[in-house]
Amino acid sequence: QGQGFYDDAMARRPPASTFKPLVLAVGLREGISYLSRWDGSTPRAFPGRLGVPLRNQQGQQCQSCTLDEAMVRSLNTPFYALAEQVGAGRIRDLAVSMGIPAQYGSTPSLVDVKGDPKPGKTRPDIAMGRYPVSPADLASVYATFAAGGVRTERHLVERVTGADNQEWYRATATGTRVLDVGVAADVTTVLHNVVEHDGGLPGHPAAGKTGT
Numbered sequence: 001q002g003q004g005f006y007d008d009a010m011a012r013r014p015p016a017s018t019f020k021p022l023v024l025a026v027g028l029r030e031g032i033s034y035l036s037r038w039d040g041s042t043p044r045a046f047p048g049r050l051g052v053p054l055r056n057q058q059g060q061q062c063q064s065c066t067l068d069e070a071m072v073r074s075l076n077t078p079f080y081a082l083a084e085q086v087g088a089g090r091i092r093d094l095a096v097s098m099g100i101p102a103q104y105g106s107t108p109s110l111v112d113v114k115g116d117p118k119p120g121k122t123r124p125d126i127a128m129g130r131y132p133v134s135p136a137d138l139a140s141v142y143a144t145f146a147a148g149g150v151r152t153e154r155h156l157v158e159r160v161t162g163a164d165n166q167e168w169y170r171a172t173a174t175g176t177r178v179l180d181v182g183v184a185a186d187v188t189t190v191l192h193n194v195v196e197h198d199g200g201l202p203g204h205p206a207a208g209k210t211g212t
Helices: 016-029 067-072 076-086 088-098 124-128 135-146 181-197
Strands: 037-040 062-066 150-152 159-161 167-170 175-177
Touching (some): 016 067, 016 088, 016 135, 037 067, 037 076, 062 067, 076 124, 135 150, 135 181
Antiparallel strands (some): 159 167
16 A cells, blocks of 8 residues: 555454354364354343443344354354354454464554453453455465464465476465364354355355455
């Protein structure tokens, strides 16, 4: 910005509901099934909201729905409740291990800043994608889910060869397991259901999550 271009891949912005899979992953690690039932009514009051009720998009709600259904319908209240139960700090820790930098420049990521209710702390609003991250870093998180919980450093060039097919360069990024393969598989199953609910991609297996 200010140099004649704008890097959309690296510009931070609130990821909104695309952060919910991380909340689900922490819940799964704590033994909470994606088939467990939660209150998806709207609006709901939560202690961490400082008196501001939380609402679901477009008034959608259910009195008792699974986390799977809540993800498909992108209900806010069940995932905020889950974040309060498992702890916002654990969600931040998982996000950092899966590809979100611990800080952007000198500013810590995924925490309140000056003027927010709890500067330097992570609130359950992380479940709503309250804290800005870059699309490129969030793509690393989703790639880690897709790789069964193995994180690989992001790179664009895999290999470079010359005219004689001599290999000049090959990426040597190695993977690190940061999430149990079963948890990653369960998250992927739920995100596959999200895509299928929205019509799917005929002929292509896909998993994903919308965010406003």
